Amino acid sequence: MFEVKPYPELSWSLSRHKTMLSCLRKYAYDYYVSHNGWLRSADTLAKQAYRLKKMTNLEMHFGSVVHDLIYQTIQRVLKNQSVMTEQEFMDEVRHHLNRGFIESTKKEHLWMNRPKHYTMLHEIYYSQTDTLPEAKVRKITDRLQKTVANFHSSKTFTDVRNKEQMKFMESETFRFLKTDEAKVYIVMDLVYKDLDNEKWIIVDWKTGKSSDEDRNQLALYALYLRHEHGIESLDDIIIRNEYLVDGTHVEHLLTEQDLINVQHLYQISMEQMKLYLEDTGKNEPLPIEQFPMQDDPRVCARCNYQELCFPS
Template identity: 75%
Template sequence: MFEVRRFPELSWSLSRHKTMLTCLRKYAYDYYVSHNGWLTDGDSLARQAYRLKKITNLEMHFGSVVHDLIYQIIQHVLSGKEIPSEEAVVDEIRHHLNRGFVESTRKEHLWYNRPKHYTMLHEVYYSQTNTLPPSKITKITDRLHSTVKNFYASQSFADVLNKQNMRFIESEKFRFMKVDGTKIFVVMDLVYKDLRQGKWVIVDWKTGKSSDEDRNQLALYALYLQQKHDIESLDDIIIRNEYLLESTNIEHKLNEHDLVNVQRLYHISIEQMKEHLLDSEQNQPLPIEQYPMQEDPRICARCNYQELCFPASK
C-alpha cells in the first residue's frame, strides 16, 4: 500500500551521486524539496520543485523516446509479433518529438497540473518563446535516421533475433540491491544469457557519445547481476555498450578491481549524502540554505531550477 512519507527514503544511484557532485542545491531540489510534490494537496514549494524536476531537454527527450521504442521492439520480437520497419520507427520517434514540442508550447496548463504525464522542454520553458534553436533541431534530425539504422544493425539486436539461443530476463525495471539498508538502484537496458557460450550479456544502449562514467555504470550492473544470479566468475559476464550514434559497440572485460572501485564509490558517496542531513534516521534534510548553489553560470543555464534560484529568470 502506498504510504505518504514526510521525508523520502535514502537511496543511491550513479545519477544521484553525479547530481550531488555537480550542484548541492539541485541535489536538494531533486531528492528532497520535490518530495510529495505530486500530491494535489501538497506543499506549494514541493509542487513547484516537482514540476521543474520533470522538465527535460531535447537531447534527453530524444534519448528517452529511443530507449522506450527499442524496448517495445525487443518485446515484439520476444513475443513473436511483427517487427516494425526502420521507416516506421523513425516516423514514430518523430511523432513523439513533435508531440513533446506541442505539449511544451500549447499545453503548458496540462503539464503544470500533471507534469509526469506531459512533456515540457527546457529550451521552450526558459526561452519564453515557442521555438527551438535551429541548431538543436538539425542535430536531432541528423541523429534520428542513423540511430534507428544502427540499432537494427547492432550486434545486440542480432542476438535478440537469435532468441532461440538466448534466455532473456526482464530489463528496464527499477531494480535495486540493498547495502547496509540503503537501496542501490540499477536500471539495465537489456540482459540475457547466451546459451551457446554460457555467458551473461548486459547491454546498455547509448544515444550520445561515450563517457568516462560508463565503466562505473557497467561495473555496478555486473555487481548486481553477479549477486542476483549467483555468478561465480566475472569471466561469465559480458558488458556491452552499443553506441547508436557512432554505430560502434564496445565490450568491456571487468575484473574484481572494478567491482571494488564501484563499491568504494557508493559507500563513500552515501556517507557524503548523510552529511547533508539533519536527521539521518528519518532522512530529514538540512534547511535548503545549507545546500550551496553552483557558481558556474554554464551549469546553471542548463538547470531546471533557474526559476527557484533566480526568480527573475521566469
C-alpha cells in the first residue's frame, strides 16, 4: 500500500550525482522540494517544483521519443509482430515531437495540472513565444533521419533480429543495487545474452555525443549484472554504446579497476549528499537556503527552475 512520507527515500544514481555537482539548488528542488508535489494536498512550492521538474527541452524530448520507439520496435520483433519501416519510424517521431510542441503552446493549462502526462518544452515556457529556435529545429531535423537509419543498421538491432541465438532480459525498467546506505538505481536500455558465445551484452543507445561519463555509467551496469547473475569474469560481459547520430558503436573492455572506481565515486558522492541533510535517518534536508545557487548564467539559462531562483 502506498504511504505518503514527508521525505523521500535516500537513493543514489549517476544522474543524481551529476545534478549535485552541477547545482546544489537544483539538486534540492529535484530530490527534496518537489517530493509529494503530485499530491492534491501538497503545498504550493512542492507543486510548482514538481511541475518544473517534469519540464523537458527539445533535445531531451527527441532522445526520449527515439528511446521509447526503439524499445517498442524491439519488443515487437521479439513477439514476432510487424515493425515500422524507417519512414514510418521517422513519421512517428515527428508525430510525437509535433504533439509535444502543441501541448507546450496550446495546452499549458493541462500541463499545469497534470505535468506528468503532458509535455512542456523549456524553450517555449521561458521564451513565452509559440516558436522554437530555428537552429535547434534544424539540428533535430538533421539528426532524425541519421538516427533512424543508424538504428536499423546497428549491430544491436542485427542481434535482435537474430533473436533465436539471444536470450533477452526485461529492459527500460528501474533496477537497483541495495547497499547499507541507499538503493543505487540503474536503468539499462537493453540487456541480452549471446547464447552462442556465452556473453552478456549491455546496450546503451545514445542520441547525442559521447561523454567522458559513459565509462562510469557502463561500469555501474556491469557491477549490477555481475551482482545479480553471479558472473565471475568481466570478460563475459560486453558493454556497448550505440551512437545513433554518427552510426558507430563502441564496445568497452572494463577492468576490475573500473568497478572499484565507480564504487569509490559512489562512496564519495554519498558523503557529499549527507552534508546537506538535517537528519540522515529520515533523509530530511537542510533548509533550501543552505543549498547554494549556481553562479554561472550559462547553467542557469538551461535550468528548469529559473522562476523559483529568479522570480522577477
